[in-house]
Amino acid sequence: MKNKIIDILENAKKGQATDVHIILESDCGKVRFRQKGIMKDFMEITKDEFKRIVNYLKFIAELDINEHKIPQSGKTSMQVNDEELAIRVSTLPLTLMDEVVVIRILDSLAKRQGRSLFLNDAEFDFFKKYMQLSQGLILFTGPTGSGKSTLMFNLLNEIVKEGTRQVISIEDPVEYEIDGMVQVEINEKADISYAPLLKGALRCDPDVLMFGEIRDKAIARELIRASLSGHLVFSTFHSKSAISTLSRLKDFGLYEEELKQSISLIVNQRILHSDAESFIIYEFLTASQINDYLMGRQVEYANLNDRLISLKNEGYLDHEKFIFYSQKFQ
Template identity: 75%
Template sequence: MTDIITIFHIILESECGRIKFRQKGKMADFQEISKDEFKRLVNFLKFIAELDINEHKIPQSGKTSLMIKNQELVMRVSTLPITLMDEVVVIRILDSLDKRPAESLFINKDEFEFFKDYMRLSQGLILFTGPTGSGKSTLMSNLINEVIKEGSRQVISIEDPIEYEIDGMVQVEINDKANISYESLLRGALRCDPDVLMFGEIRDKTIARELLRASLSGHLVFSTFHSKSAVSTISRLKDFDLYDEELKQSISLIINQRILHTKSKSFIIYEYLTASDVNDHLLGRKVNYRTLDDRLLTLKNEGHLNDEEFSYYNQKFK
């Protein structure tokens, strides 16, 4: 797997606009443009992503695609207001899930094989956690794709926006303009007989509680969540006023992940807590599990990371 996501930043400086990109996790300059070119480029991107061109005061997010050399590039376009009439734009170019086997997300096949038993569960909550840009949605969508290939379960997703269009599942996109809430869509989806529910991101206590209830009522639920580590995910969920017993009964797996970029390839590494680990942690027992630091050291000892790469990521994950 090469870079999972390519990100372009279109920003405004005092005398000009500037286009930057993120390659292997690091920012680099691409091109300087005039202020007039900046404004026209921002309006064009908002237009093709079906955003409101006349709205400059609130963040917006949409999606579009371009054909380049017979290859479709799917782009997520996000805007952020910086002054009364100006905004910056971030473009994420998303990988197509059918371009590569899911195993290639990892340094070896066993890393992917670990998930297969969890994909067969009939109920429970599986959380993909980590900071922005750690590949949570990419991994979750790839695993959902594996569930769909079995062909025996109904899968419904609720996303904002839909990042990967996947055949074989019902995908529902949040529509802010129609004033349709997350809660109403979630409850509506649960009335449509899903076996598996994918919810883009847990953002507040209401959604967290609804997803826990869904996982306890006979559904396998996937979602993403921002947290620094697998263990801190439990603390953050408790901050949402969720009870220990609810967490014990609902959580099947917590994945906390990062993307590593080496000279030869990019791949995901992860630490995880099982349902038993979550239960032990909530009861105050010591939980022994392989942390991200442990995995970094293993990769270094196996020759997948050189000294410079190991030192960089060891500091970055602190």
């Protein structure tokens, strides 16, 4: 099965796929790639091949092969065309004995810094200014697959390269390994969950704290407290827009005054794909804009649709793609 999986990953890399889905249908298994945000069929496999591929992937990712009732996730690597390819393996139960597997291909940070996918120098330098803050909460928001973690880690890497501040991250799992950063992995199986890890990290004298994702109000409140107590805090959050991020945090029971005092920047972004290139578009709210919005004042800023129009006017998106993404952002 190893050679079969290597062949699948080799083709996924050639097709610039971000994810490989290995699913079970009524009479066979199927391998599908996510390419430029769209799911595409790659190949069919027999049911026997499906089971053997799933078991092999669970084995190399150090998951429990005999556990089929709960979702599992782990990280590993495979040698593909003289490249050590980092992958994340996630399983999801279907029935008593069957499950599907999704492989996320984890490119290194260096490979994710190209102009077409990432930001240009002026845009990146703008966000780098916020890395100099001594405290505050910086949120990177958007749906799954919007590149928010990649942007966050590239900016964190700038802090690490300075070498003057202690940076601690709490992740589930660790996706980008960065020398000079203390990276701690949540491990629910070993009863190492986010709550004690966060408290422990704050006792270890961090200047900068990164928490992988805000998933509930308890974590949101703890990160706000950390940002108000002299730490620069980074995290990601699922939200439709920069403005809706504030609404969702208020739904968590957080007070407006806490949000005003703690949040320094909210970035909301998407990845767009043209026939030739891929782009990140983003909108952001600064601390003063956040304060104005929460005070009920009118806030003007370049939103995602404004960025989309700019790409079309500059000739990067044709009319068909422009309409597609305009409707998608509604």
